[in-house]
Amino acid sequence: MFDMLNIAVCIKQVPDSKTVRFDKETGMMIRDGVETIINPVDLNALETALSIKDRHKACVHVLTMGPPSAETALRDALSMGADQAYLLSDRAFAGADTLATTRVLAAAIKKIGTMDMVICGNQSVDGDTAQVGPGLAVRLQMVSVAYVDALELLPNAVKCKRMNGYGHATVLVGLPALFTVIPSINTPRMPSLKAKMKAKSAKIPVWTALDLGLSAEEVGLTGSPTRVLNTFVRSFEAKREYLEGDAQTQVAALCERLVAAGVL
Amino acid sequence: MKNLPKNDWKGVWAVAEFHNGLLMPVSLELISKARELADKLQTETVAVVMGHGLKESVCHALLEYGAHEVQCVEHEALAVFREDVFAQILAGLIRLKRPEIVLAPATHQGKAYMPRVQTLLETGLTAGCLGLDIRTEDRVLIQTRAAWGGNFFVNIICPEARPQLVTVSPNVMVARRTEATGRIGHFQIPMDWLSSSVQVLESVEEKQDEPARLTQAEVVLVAGRGIEKRENLKLLQELAELMGGAVGATRAITDLGWLPEYTQIGQTGVTVSPRLCITFGVSGAVQHTVGLRNVEILVAINKDPAAPIFEMATYGIVADVNEILPLLLEKVKKRRYSGQV
Numbered sequence: 157m158f159d160m161l162n163i164a165v166c167i168k169q170v171p172d173s174k175t176v177r178f179d180k181e182t183g184m185m186i187r188d189g190v191e192t193i194i195n196p197v198d199l200n201a202l203e204t205a206l207s208i209k210d211r212h213k214a215c216v217h218v219l220t221m222g223p224p225s226a227e228t229a230l231r232d233a234l235s236m237g238a239d240q241a242y243l244l245s246d247r248a249f250a251g252a253d254t255l256a257t258t259r260v261l262a263a264a265i266k267k268i269g270t271m272d273m274v275i276c277g278n279q280s281v282d283g284d285t286a287q288v289g290p291g292l293a294v295r296l297q298m299v300s301v302a303y304v305d306a307l308e309l310l311p312n313a314v315k316c317k318r319m320n321g322y323g324h325a326t327v328l329v330g331l332p333a334l335f336t337v338i339p340s341i342n343t344p345r346m347p348s349l350k351a352k353m354k355a356k357s358a359k360i361p362v363w364t365a366l367d368l369g370l371s372a373e374e375v376g377l378t379g380s381p382t383r384v385l386n387t388f389v390r391s392f393e394a395k396r397e398y399l400e401g402d403a404q405t406q407v408a409a410l411c412e413r414l415v416a417a418g419v420l
Numbered sequence: 421m422k423n424l425p426k427n428d429w430k431g432v433w434a435v436a437e438f439h440n441g442l443l444m445p446v447s448l449e450l451i452s453k454a455r456e457l458a459d460k461l462q463t464e465t466v467a468v469v470m471g472h473g474l475k476e477s478v479c480h481a482l483l484e485y486g487a488h489e490v491q492c493v494e495h496e497a498l499a500v501f502r503e504d505v506f507a508q509i510l511a512g513l514i515r516l517k518r519p520e521i522v523l524a525p526a527t528h529q530g531k532a533y534m535p536r537v538q539t540l541l542e543t544g545l546t547a548g549c550l551g552l553d554i555r556t557e558d559r560v561l562i563q564t565r566a567a568w569g570g571n572f573f574v575n576i577i578c579p580e581a582r583p584q585l586v587t588v589s590p591n592v593m594v595a596r597r598t599e600a601t602g603r604i605g606h607f608q609i610p611m612d613w614l615s616s617s618v619q620v621l622e623s624v625e626e627k628q629d630e631p632a633r634l635t636q637a638e639v640v641l642v643a644g645r646g647i648e649k650r651e652n653l654k655l656l657q658e659l660a661e662l663m664g665g666a667v668g669a670t671r672a673i674t675d676l677g678w679l680p681e682y683t684q685i686g687q688t689g690v691t692v693s694p695r696l697c698i699t700f701g702v703s704g705a706v707q708h709t710v711g712l713r714n715v716e717i718l719v720a721i722n723k724d725p726a727a728p729i730f731e732m733a734t735y736g737i738v739a740d741v742n743e744i745l746p747l748l749l750e751k752v753k754k755r756r757y758s759g760q761v
Contacts, residue, residue: 173672174645176703177726196675258539281671282568284688284707285547287535290503294539299504299618302532315621319681320501321528322439323626327502330617339675381544381581385562389572394718395734406737407747410719411755413735417717419639419696420663420755 158312158331161214163205164265164274165238166292167198169222169229170282194229197277199236199344200337204275206237207342208309215239217268221249221260227360234355235347242268246364251377254287260375261288262295263368271296273314274334278303286336293334300334301327305341426559429520429582431466432458435510436482437525438471440625443478446525448485448595450588453552454523455486455598457561460554464488466519470509472499476604483600490604500620501529507536508613514541519583521561523552526587526688534587544578545585548687550592550710561586566687566706573706591635591691591713630666631682631690639665640694642685644708645672646701646722646741653678656700659749662756668692670708685711701741704729721745 172193177186205216218233220226221244230241244264252260265271274296279286286302293300305324306317314329319338329335347355365375372378399409414420434454436447451467458465467487469478472495479490493509510533514522522537524530526548538545550573551564560577561584567574578584634640641660643653653667660667668685669678685692686708697712698719704727712718712732720733723740730736737744 173705177724253544254535255538255542255544279688281675284566284568285535285545286531286688287538287545287547290507290532290535291539294507294536299502299616300532300536301618302503303528319528320623323624325500325623326621328619328621333617338681340677340681343677381542382546382576382578385575385577387567387572387574394732396730396736397734398730398736398738403739403743403747406739407744407751410735410737410748411751414696414717414719415755417696419717420752 158272158309159213161208161212161272162217162269163208163214164217164219164268164271165198165202165205165233166261166274166276166288167202167218167220167229167233168195168280169193169220169226170195170280173281192225192229194232195277195280197279197337197339200339200341201275201277202233202236202238203342203344204307204335204337205273206345209237212309217242219244219261219264219268221245221252221257224362230360231355231358232347234358235352236345237348237351240268241358241360243360243362244368245362246375248365248372248376248378251380252375253380253382254283254285254291255381256375256379257288258291258295259370259379260365260368261292263370264363265296267363267368272331274298274332276334276336278336278338289334289336296332296334298332298334299329300336301329302336304335304337307335307337307341424518424582426580426582429518431464431517431519432461433466433468433519433522434487435522435524435530436467436469437527437529438469438474438478441473443469443481444525444527444590445595446527446588446590448481449590449593450523450525451482451485451487452596453588453593454521457521457552457554458488460556461520461559463520466491466517468493468510468513470498470506472496479604480600483602483604484597485595486598488602490602492604492606493609494606495609495614497614500623502616502618502620503529503532503536504616504618505614506533507540509609511537511540512609512613513607514583520559521584522586524585524587526589530587534585538585541583543581543583543585545587546576546578547587549586549588550687552586552588560584566710568705568707589687589691630680634666634668634683635690635692637666637692637694639663639696640668640692641665642668642670642697642699642702643673643679644670644699644702644722646703647673648701648742650678652741652745655745655749659745659752662749662752665694665696670702687711699729700745702729703727704732
């Protein structure tokens with residue numbers, strides 16, 4: 157039987173796509189006025205940890221790598237019920253790819269202490285790689301199970317349902333282990349008033365590369381094997397016929413065209 | 421791995437995906453692409469296939485699609501998928517043979533073991549590539565993927581560390597048959613590469629019909645964030661049934677749990693090629709639209725006239741989905757039941 161469980165949850169602050177608008181000329185995102193949120197599936201990761209804590213003695217540690225403003229994401233996590241939050245922030249961390257990111261997260265988790273479980277969202281909406289979780293597991297000498305849709309703590313292991321692209325598999329995992337979860341695993345709880353008050357005054361340590369015992373060569377852009385060579389816009393050869401008028405007229409015009417094309 | 425000089429790494433590998441006795445089509449797409457890259461580099465192509473029950477015909481198919489050599493890793497422990505085991509084997513093989521480039525499928529499995537391989541080897545990995553090319557002067561792989569936040573793409577390189585690792589989604593590359601002239605090798609894996617604290621108790625195949633229906637549908641209706649209400653999905657399903665089509669979604673909708681994960685179209689989801697695609701409240705971020713390939717007629721319905729989806733639309737309707745969807749459903753119903761337009 158597990159005694160007190162230590163669970164680390166890694167989260168990321170991302171732009172809120174609901175507030176994103178596009179420039180009509182360039183097709184680029186307009187950065188002004190874009191709000192930030194916790195990467196949605198990271199809330200499911202946190203909920204997974206908190207629901208274990210509901211039934212079992214556990215300490216939930218939340219950490220994020222980001223600019224000083226990412227502290228708000230950590231306070232949100234605390235107000236959902238996380239016990240401790242850690243901000244990994246250093247100018248030297250900027251421009252990190254997934255390999256450099258896992259180095260920072262792994263160093264921080266090791267500094268916090270020995271973890272029984274690490275839980276991450278399967279991927280971030282902006283990076284969209286799904287690489288940080290499994291990569292982090294290797295640095296922590298843990299097995300990993302990705303795309304977890306249900307997770308249950310047994311007396312001496314974790315049983316989970318993981319998606320594999322063809323259906324799902326039920327797997328039994330000895331701890332310590334890292335799990336990446338998908339949105340359908342649960343519904344994240346709302347913050348409680350009590351936890352919200354506590355979160356407001358909570359002390360959040362800020363750790364730099366130096367605090368984590370990492371050199372500047374290991375982190376950020378310098379510590380990243382990949383580089384952005386350039387970006388380019390795709391242009392389309394589309395007909396771009398706008399159907400005008402009120403909704404009735406627009407629908408009628410559309411149906412006419414679809415019938416003429418033989419698709420309706 | 422930075423400790424070896426770059427030119428000690430030679431060859432282009434493609435990792436196949438083998439599931440339940442079948443070689444997945446993405447394997448042939450990747451080996452064809454690997455061959456094309458290897459020809460530009462004047463080097464050899466190796467296909468690696470890991471699994472249990474690997475028949476001669478499986479290895480032969482990989483030869484027919486461009487492999488100079490097939491490395492067959494057969495073991496009963498590989499009948500089930502465990503990312504730590506697959507990563508240990510692949511990283512082990514890479515350390516032994518030192519390929520300069522490795523392509524792997526951006527499937528659930530590939531995305532679960534490749535980041536482990538990346539970290540074991542301390543090198544770069546680019547997820548969900550849509551295009552791959554060689555910069556011949558320094559043998560660097562140019563890796564194209566969709567960028568977040570707009571209608572643009574990004575080219576990524578891994579200039580120093582080797583190997584250069586990428587994942588590629590199914591249906592992105594084209595499988596090309598050639599003459600099978602290569603050789604098949606069987607790799608005996610050391611037992612300790614198979615050790616794991618993960619035990620697979622049961623595997624269940626599910627809903628294979630539905631995902632297949634979406635990727636093969638002639639008509640695809642896509643739900644985006646602008647659909648606003650979950651109830652609208654019922655109308656959309658009904659419309660899809662009337663039109664003989666299937667419903668797909670953007671990440672925003674599958675993240676909300678409104679539609680199952682397998683309906684997500686885009687860089688990290690499926691790629692569809694219907695004759696007709698109608699998008700409802702889809703903004704058109706490139707991470708989604710790269711999943712729409714060779715669509716003959718694209719209809720965009722969105723209340724934001726600046727939404728990039730209109731750039732690629734055949735017909736654009738600037739209006740609220742809540743207004744258009746019920747009207748369209750009614751109209752199509754009439755057409756189906758009485759032949760009226």
